[in-house]
Amino acid sequence: MNRLTRTLVGIRIKGDQSEKFFELCRRHQVKLFKLKEIANNDYIMYIALEDLKSVRKIRYKTKLKLTFIDKKGFHFFKNSLIKKSSLVVVCVLAFLFFLYLTQAIWLIEIESDQDQLNYHIKQHLKDHGIKEGVLSWWIDSPSTVQSRLLDAFPEILWVGIKQSGITYQLEVIPKQIEKEIEDDKPFNLYAQKDGVIKRAHVRKGRLVVGQHEYVKKGQLLVTGQLNPNAEENDEENEDEVENEKLTWVEVDAEIIAETWYRSTVEVPLSVKQDLETGRVYQKHNVKMYNINIPLWGLNNDPFDDYHIEKKETRWRLGPIKLPVVFSSSRYKETIQHDEERSVEEAVEIGVRQARESLKHQIDPSSSILNEKILHQQVDDGKVKLHIYFTVEEDIVNKVNDRQGD
Amino acid sequence: MLKLINQVKSYIDNHDIVNELKLAKVTTVGTIHTYVENHQGIISFTSKQIKLEVPNGSIDIFGKELMINRLEKDEVIIEGEIDLIKLNDSDRGDNPFSQR
Numbered sequence: 001m002n003r004l005t006r007t008l009v010g011i012r013i014k015g016d017q018s019e020k021f022f023e024l025c026r027r028h029q030v031k032l033f034k035l036k037e038i039a040n041n042d043y044i045m046y047i048a049l050e051d052l053k054s055v056r057k058i059r060y061k062t063k064l065k066l067t068f069i070d071k072k073g074f075h076f077f078k079n080s081l082i083k084k085s086s087l088v089v090v091c092v093l094a095f096l097f098f099l100y101l102t103q104a105i106w107l108i109e110i111e112s113d114q115d116q117l118n119y120h121i122k123q124h125l126k127d128h129g130i131k132e133g134v135l136s137w138w139i140d141s142p143s144t145v146q147s148r149l150l151d152a153f154p155e156i157l158w159v160g161i162k163q164s165g166i167t168y169q170l171e172v173i174p175k176q177i178e179k180e181i182e183d184d185k186p187f188n189l190y191a192q193k194d195g196v197i198k199r200a201h202v203r204k205g206r207l208v209v210g211q212h213e214y215v216k217k218g219q220l221l222v223t224g225q226l227n228p229n230a231e232e233n234d235e236e237n238e239d240e241v242e243n244e245k246l247t248w249v250e251v252d253a254e255i256i257a258e259t260w261y262r263s264t265v266e267v268p269l270s271v272k273q274d275l276e277t278g279r280v281y282q283k284h285n286v287k288m289y290n291i292n293i294p295l296w297g298l299n300n301d302p303f304d305d306y307h308i309e310k311k312e313t314r315w316r317l318g319p320i321k322l323p324v325v326f327s328s329s330r331y332k333e334t335i336q337h338d339e340e341r342s343v344e345e346a347v348e349i350g351v352r353q354a355r356e357s358l359k360h361q362i363d364p365s366s367s368i369l370n371e372k373i374l375h376q377q378v379d380d381g382k383v384k385l386h387i388y389f390t391v392e393e394d395i396v397n398k399v400n401d402r403q404g405d
Numbered sequence: 406m407l408k409l410i411n412q413v414k415s416y417i418d419n420h421d422i423v424n425e426l427k428l429a430k431v432t433t434v435g436t437i438h439t440y441v442e443n444h445q446g447i448i449s450f451t452s453k454q455i456k457l458e459v460p461n462g463s464i465d466i467f468g469k470e471l472m473i474n475r476l477e478k479d480e481v482i483i484e485g486e487i488d489l490i491k492l493n494d495s496d497r498g499d500n501p502f503s504q505r
Contacts, residue, residue, distance in 0.1 A: 022447045026478055035473035037452045045473075 007049040008033060010070030014042050017062045024058045044069060102317050104135050105168045112172035117155070121172065124152055136163065137313045137326065165319065187224035187248050189396040191215045195257030198392060205251035215257065221396060222253040255396050258369070261358055261389040266382050267350040269341050274334040279303065281331040288324050303333040346383040347376065354387045366393030429459035431490060439466060439483040439490065447476070455483060465491040 013021060018041060025032055033046040047055055059066045081088055108125065110118045125131065128148065130139050139145075142161035149159050149170075160171040189205070197213050205222040209215055225248055283297035309330040315322040341349070351371060358368065368391050375386040430442040441457060441464060448456040448463060450473070455466045471485035 019447055019449060022450070022476065026446055026476065029478055032473065032476035035450070035476055037450060037472075040451075043450075 008046040009049055009052055009068060010044060010046050011055065012042070012044045012067045012069050013064045015062070015064035016041050017064055018043055021058060021062050021064055024061060025055070028054045028058060030054050030058070046070075100135065102166070103137065103315070104133055105130070105139070105166055106132055107167040108132065108170070109167060110170045110172060112174060114174060117153070117172065117174060121149065121153065121170065124149065130168065165316070187251060188220060189222040189251050189253055189255070191217055191219045191221055191255075192395045193217050193259055195259040195395050197255060197257045199256040200253065202253040204249055205253055207253070215395075221255050222251050224248045224251045253396060254394050256392060257395045259391050259393055259395065261391060263354045263358060263387050263389070265350040265354045265385050265387065267341075267346040267353070267385070268382050269343070269346055270381060271339045271341070273337045273339065274305070274307070275337045277333045277335055279333040281333070283329045283331065285327045285329070286324060287327060302331050305334045305336065306331045307334060308332075343378060343383055347373070347385060350383060350385045351387060354385070354389075358389055358391075362391060363393055366391055427460050429464060431464065433487065433490065436487045437484060439487055441481045441483070443479055444481050457481065462492065462494040465489075465493065467491070
């Protein structure tokens with residue numbers, strides 16, 4: 001039997017029939033180990049655990065006093081562990097604590113030059129569960145946090161998130177303050193697109209176009225040259241440009257004009273959509289190398305139609321990547337939804353779509369006055385629309401160039 | 406003569422004469438370890454003397470702090486400071502050196 005797995009029991013026998021005991025042991029094939037005389041007719045020895053029964057039987061045949069003194073081997077080690085279960089619990093707890101220490105985030109570093117912004121970002125992260133002492137498995141992925149931060153702080157241009165071990169690093173690049181740009185005001189304002197002037201608010205400068213006038217792209221709208229005659233002088237005496245500069249002022253104006261957009265949309269008359277029913281089946285797996293161990297959710301095909309959202313977190317011990325990947329999948333049940341639209345409905349949808357996409361194109365301050373369907377055609381199960389929009393918007397081109405195009 | 410001894414030796418090796426005749430075989434390692442095969446039990450055991458029963462006689466082992474490291478049906482391993490191993494043949498009398 002293997003020396004390591006063998007379990008030995010120490011026994012002590014006392015009495016004057018010890019030789020008989022040895023002989024009986026020999027006959028019953030009981031192996032004795034480390035047989036020692038400690039006093040006259042007083043012996044200690046070790047026997048294998050599985051021989052214990054036969055030793056007990058032998059004991060009845062002799063008039064020896066038999067006591068157990070020592071227990072060695074895995075069997076008793078295991079038993080003693082059960083007895084000392086508090087030790088085991090403490091060991092497990094210590095390991096869990098160690099895991100927690102290594103897996104949690106303990107440092108949040110925000111790199112940016114604005115202390116106030118740093119503070120606000122830190123507060124925001126805290127509100128969304130990213131703070132010191134949180135397990136890194138349970139926080140959202142860096143890209144989610146990134147997009148959320150960009151949404152929450154419009155003054156941030158870009159934020160880089162790096163999660164390495166127990167540190168969570170954010171590199172914040174704030175947008176440049178617009179004031180600095182506004183300091184350089186243009187000397188001339190030009191039309192950014194064709195349109196009919198509706199209103200003009202000129203705070204500084206001289207308006208050179210009238211109301212309801214049709215202007216083309218690139219046309220001068222407001223000039224910073226206050227003296228109308230200076231323009232001619234400027235062209236004639238180019239050497240005196242330096243002196244002429246004195247009559248130029250920075251221009252600040254808003255020219256609201258009516259502009260036009262044309263867009264084409266196609267709307268299908270029948271659509272196939274996957275709609276979520278709201279029923280979700282959760283699955284949790286632990287993946288080691290290529291072995292997948294399901295922890296929760298054993299059903300392979302919970303629904304007929306579904307799509308899966310998968311999130312995988314790799315366990316780490318400091319810089320070491322453990323080969324254990326904890327993945328949780330959400331199976332979302334979907335049903336296929338076929339929708340047939342009438343032409344009127346399709347047109348309505350098309351107009352709404354075009355309107356939405358136009359809203360993204362134009363400045364938020366502008367407004368869509370009306371739309372007109374120029375052409376409507378049903379072809380190959382689709383409705384094709386040409387739509388014409390009238391928009392009221394600011395058409396000045398704020399380019400810092402007094403010389404024009 | 407050497408050739409003859411070698412022949413006998415190889416014969417013993419090949420036919421395992423010890424087991425065939427059921428005779429005791431004693432192997433010692435220095436003065437610390439003795440291995441006895443084909444014994445038939447312990448007659449007496451103290452830390453100074455161990456008497457083993459063997460076919461056709463007995464073996465006395467004298468020494469200090471003797472202990473039986475392993476006791477099985479046919480084999481016994483004795484460890485300690487071994488001074489003297491005395492083989493007693495019942496056919497020849499107690500003293501193995503005496504002539505009948």
